[in-house]
Amino acid sequence: MPIICRHPLTQLSYEEFGTRSYDLVGAVLEIRKELGRFFDEKHYKRALALRRSDVTLEVPVIVSYQTFEKTYFLDVLLASGAIIEFKATDSLTSSHKAQLIHYQMLTGLKYAMLINVRPEKVFTEYVNCPLSHHERFRFRVVTSDWDESIPGAQLFGNILTQILSDWGSCLGLALYEGALTHFFGGEENVLRPVTVHFDGVELGQQRLRLASERVAFKLTAFESTDAQERFVHHAKRLIAHTEIDALLWANLGRHEITLRSLKAGRKMGAKKT
Numbered sequence: 001m002p003i004i005c006r007h008p009l010t011q012l013s014y015e016e017f018g019t020r021s022y023d024l025v026g027a028v029l030e031i032r033k034e035l036g037r038f039f040d041e042k043h044y045k046r047a048l049a050l051r052r053s054d055v056t057l058e059v060p061v062i063v064s065y066q067t068f069e070k071t072y073f074l075d076v077l078l079a080s081g082a083i084i085e086f087k088a089t090d091s092l093t094s095s096h097k098a099q100l101i102h103y104q105m106l107t108g109l110k111y112a113m114l115i116n117v118r119p120e121k122v123f124t125e126y127v128n129c130p131l132s133h134h135e136r137f138r139f140r141v142v143t144s145d146w147d148e149s150i151p152g153a154q155l156f157g158n159i160l161t162q163i164l165s166d167w168g169s170c171l172g173l174a175l176y177e178g179a180l181t182h183f184f185g186g187e188e189n190v191l192r193p194v195t196v197h198f199d200g201v202e203l204g205q206q207r208l209r210l211a212s213e214r215v216a217f218k219l220t221a222f223e224s225t226d227a228q229e230r231f232v233h234h235a236k237r238l239i240a241h242t243e244i245d246a247l248l249w250a251n252l253g254r255h256e257i258t259l260r261s262l263k264a265g266r267k268m269g270a271k272k273t
Helices: 014-035 041-051 094-107 153-167 173-183 225-240
Strands: 003-005 055-065 068-078 082-087 111-116 123-128 140-145 191-198 201-212 215-220 246-252 256-263
Touching: 003 094, 014 041, 014 068, 014 082, 014 111, 041 055, 041 068, 041 082, 055 094, 055 153, 068 094, 068 173, 082 094, 094 111, 094 123, 140 153, 153 173, 153 201, 153 246, 153 256, 173 201, 173 215, 215 225, 225 246, 225 256
Parallel strands: 082 111, 140 256, 215 246
Antiparallel strands: 003 055, 055 068, 068 082, 111 123, 191 201, 201 215, 246 256
16 A cells, blocks of 8 residues: 555544544643643643543654655544644644645545644634545646656656556645655755856856756646746746756646646757857
């Protein structure tokens, strides 16, 4: 199995989750009242586990494909059937919610909640996963603008489509990117400096992920055509002002995976003047 949780999971009913989450929030409020609001999140979680037998902390979830492996840890697992993510920050961002949805997709659990213990008033938010497990495998791969003759393109396309078939779509981009980086030789070989040019002058260097010596790669998750076209516009500027010959780009939409090869206007391998 490509995704394994090191703890038995169960699907709670709506009523079970409602009752348990209500009681859990009550316990969190009592703990926050006693501890105040300036401790790190780990202290609130540990205190909660001391008072509730239906709470399990730091549950590992392992995602693998061939020789690649990535382990995530669920902050709090409630009654083996709901994920609770604790934060101790001045304000939550969209990335906090996205992280929790990512965990829901990995585990297939329907119920989840964010709890932020840092504000004056404890903040809670129920989070719903937008896609079912089945829906995450209902995607098509578009390769009409894909050139497999570009160095690294064939491996990039093959690995990405295989792990999508294994894991499904819509997980965090960093997971897919990490797997691709692994199969291209690891972070130390893939993330390399590229010289930036402007008006004939070298501005310095920027690190890009390279599939081969002069070919970079990038993953995005845009849903709108406009966002994708804006990306293309700026990606072409990136190519024009560096010595890379091409950018291998994959846009991972909910139901459409698009592979595109963006090439430099100059001949492949030619030096910028």
